[in-house]
Amino acid sequence: MTPFTALPNNTAAADDAAAPAYTSSELLAAVSCRYLQGTRRVFAGIGLPTLAVALAQKSTSPDIEQVYESGVCGAHPPRLPETIADASLATGAEAILTMPVLFGYVLQGGWIDVGFLGAAQIDRFGSLNSSVIGDWESPDVRLPGSGGAAEVMANSAEVFVVMRRHNPTSFVRELDFCTSPSPRIAREKDPLVPAQGRGVTTVISDLGVLKADETGELCLATVHEGVSAGQVIEATGWPLKVLPGLSVTPAPTAQELDLLRNEIDPGRVYLR
Amino acid sequence: MIQKQYSLQDAVAEFVKDGDTVALEGFTHLIPFAAGHEIIRQGRTGLTLVRMTPDIVADQLVGAGAVDKMIFAFTGNSSVGSLYAIRRAVEAGGPGSLALEEYSHYGLLARYQAGAAGIPFMPVRSYAGSSLPEVNPNLRKVASPFDPGVETYVVPALNPDVAIIHAQRADRHGNIQSWGILGPQQEAAFASKRTIALVEEIVPDEVIRSDPNRTAVPGFAVDAVVEVPYGAHPSFVQGYYDRDNTFYRSWSAISKNPERLEAWLQEWVHDTGDHAGYVAKLGPDFFAPLTPEPHLSTPVNYGSVR
Numbered sequence: 001m002t003p004f005t006a007l008p009n010n011t012a013a014a015d016d017a018a019a020p021a022y023t024s025s026e027l028l029a030a031v032s033c034r035y036l037q038g039t040r041r042v043f044a045g046i047g048l049p050t051l052a053v054a055l056a057q058k059s060t061s062p063d064i065e066q067v068y069e070s071g072v073c074g075a076h077p078p079r080l081p082e083t084i085a086d087a088s089l090a091t092g093a094e095a096i097l098t099m100p101v102l103f104g105y106v107l108q109g110g111w112i113d114v115g116f117l118g119a120a121q122i123d124r125f126g127s128l129n130s131s132v133i134g135d136w137e138s139p140d141v142r143l144p145g146s147g148g149a150a151e152v153m154a155n156s157a158e159v160f161v162v163m164r165r166h167n168p169t170s171f172v173r174e175l176d177f178c179t180s181p182s183p184r185i186a187r188e189k190d191p192l193v194p195a196q197g198r199g200v201t202t203v204i205s206d207l208g209v210l211k212a213d214e215t216g217e218l219c220l221a222t223v224h225e226g227v228s229a230g231q232v233i234e235a236t237g238w239p240l241k242v243l244p245g246l247s248v249t250p251a252p253t254a255q256e257l258d259l260l261r262n263e264i265d266p267g268r269v270y271l272r
Numbered sequence: 273m274i275q276k277q278y279s280l281q282d283a284v285a286e287f288v289k290d291g292d293t294v295a296l297e298g299f300t301h302l303i304p305f306a307a308g309h310e311i312i313r314q315g316r317t318g319l320t321l322v323r324m325t326p327d328i329v330a331d332q333l334v335g336a337g338a339v340d341k342m343i344f345a346f347t348g349n350s351s352v353g354s355l356y357a358i359r360r361a362v363e364a365g366g367p368g369s370l371a372l373e374e375y376s377h378y379g380l381l382a383r384y385q386a387g388a389a390g391i392p393f394m395p396v397r398s399y400a401g402s403s404l405p406e407v408n409p410n411l412r413k414v415a416s417p418f419d420p421g422v423e424t425y426v427v428p429a430l431n432p433d434v435a436i437i438h439a440q441r442a443d444r445h446g447n448i449q450s451w452g453i454l455g456p457q458q459e460a461a462f463a464s465k466r467t468i469a470l471v472e473e474i475v476p477d478e479v480i481r482s483d484p485n486r487t488a489v490p491g492f493a494v495d496a497v498v499e500v501p502y503g504a505h506p507s508f509v510q511g512y513y514d515r516d517n518t519f520y521r522s523w524s525a526i527s528k529n530p531e532r533l534e535a536w537l538q539e540w541v542h543d544t545g546d547h548a549g550y551v552a553k554l555g556p557d558f559f560a561p562l563t564p565e566p567h568l569s570t571p572v573n574y575g576s577v578r
């Protein structure tokens with residue numbers, strides 16, 4: 001299985017023995033960017049998704065359309081936005097929609113090809129928790145909450161998730177709370193409510209990339225340089241299946257790193 | 273002509289009562305911080321704060337003890353830190369803690385829309401399979417009256433006692449114009465029983481009438497219009513001043529320590545007396561680096577009927 005189409009410059013970088021070292025954030029942004037290739041309209045959350053979309057726009061996917069939950073569509077920011085509702089996203093944008101139009105017509109209307117989210121916890125079938133760790137009434141940790149994540153999950157054609165830390169407390173057998181259910185769970189619990197979208201198809205973590213198989217189960221597709229499949233299985237809270245033809249994620253190229261460091265996030269807002 | 277121009281002090285005194293449900297809206301952009309501070313100065317308590325994205329102003333209101341309950345969708349300080357007054361109040365649990373009623377963005381927006389439209393509830397394409405309906409009894413499922421065998425989740429209408437919003441400009445009649453990221457202000461204003469609008473400037477009637485499509489809330493839906501320059505600081509007003517990201521980044525350290533938060537509220541809210549005092553304390557040169565270069569839209573031709 002080929003998890004994604006290798007870019008010509010990836011091949012070049014693979015031949016380059018002196019490829020520069022990179023951080024985990026840089027790897028996550030670069031790998032995420034490659035999966036966005038061919039995506040027309042992406043609904044980007046803040047943080048690493050913002051970086052990945054910016055990188056895609058400057059490299060492989062100049063025509064990618066960015067939609068933000070603040071209502072901005074077709075953003076052409078002169079600098080990296082620090083929030084999804086940054087002044088730099090508004091100035092020069094192709095459209096700024098009202099919230100009923102953005103959530104009601106754009107998202108619920110099914111116009112988004114890829115929703116791009118982060119989460120505190122993810123389960124085997126791609127349900128997400130961004131509400132609480134522990135008990136709802138007296139939580140151990142109060143997380144930000146649903147925000148638009150529930151709508152993005154329920155309405156995008158497919159969803160990518162980027163997770164900064166791959167460990168058994170974030171890749172869990174059972175979520176503490178299900179903020180954004182996978183379509184599989186949605187159909188099981190509420191069979192009469194019409195569902196659209198495939199849910200989470202791709203998870204990019206600091207150890208590797210998981211892809212959904214035909215049943216929607218997230219399975220290991222690639223491991224990052226220096227990571228073994230066993231390590232990822234160990235770090236996952238459910239019995240993680242490995243897809244046939246497991247490969248090693250190509251490292252960020254010199255060009256990707258240069259764009260990220262020097263053009264997209266020189267102030268290290270999201271790159272750490 | 274009904275008097276609608278108020279001082280911020282008078283508007284809050286007249287329209288915000290203890291125990292009220294207060295919608296304080298603005299989506300990162302146009303957050304009415306000055307009104308939040310005035311509510312703290314006047315010592316309101318027992319408020320139910322409705323806000324799609326409670327951030328620093330909510331943390332300040334909670335830290336000041338003004339809020340008993342928060343109706344919200346996402347709470348946080350963007351990507352730069354936590355809101356510790358809110359976290360302390362929620363994670364404490366038990367009596368005196370902050371009650372939370374959580375929705376998704378569209379769920380809460382749809383509550384405003386139903387409230388504004390005077391209908392009992394609004395269907396949304398969310399919540400199937402989610403844990404949220406288990407902890408929020410307002411998220412219910414109904415059978416479609418039109419399609420046999422089809423169900424949908426619905427949210428109930430929300431009609432806050434008062435909505436407080438911020439915008440670029442208005443006329444003296446309270447016709448409110450805003451641009452840039454619009455947030456749920458229009459929906460909140462129409463849903464609420466009373467509306468206070470803060471604006472950067474009150475302009476002559478002709479300015480508003482030169483671009484009527486720009487009016488987000490017409491004067492009849494506004495009870496008080498208040499000229500409060502820099503009233504959204506540290507958030508931003510498109511075309512007037514940019515977001516004070518330095519302050520956003522500094523907030524976690526302030527709110528993490530209850531004594532430090534208390535001292536901040538004393539120094540910047542109580543001791544400043546009013547918003548003009550707050551702006552004066554920031555200093556005359558403060559906003560210069562936050563002031564954007566002009567970037568004018570091309571005028572549109574509305575034409576003039578002959």
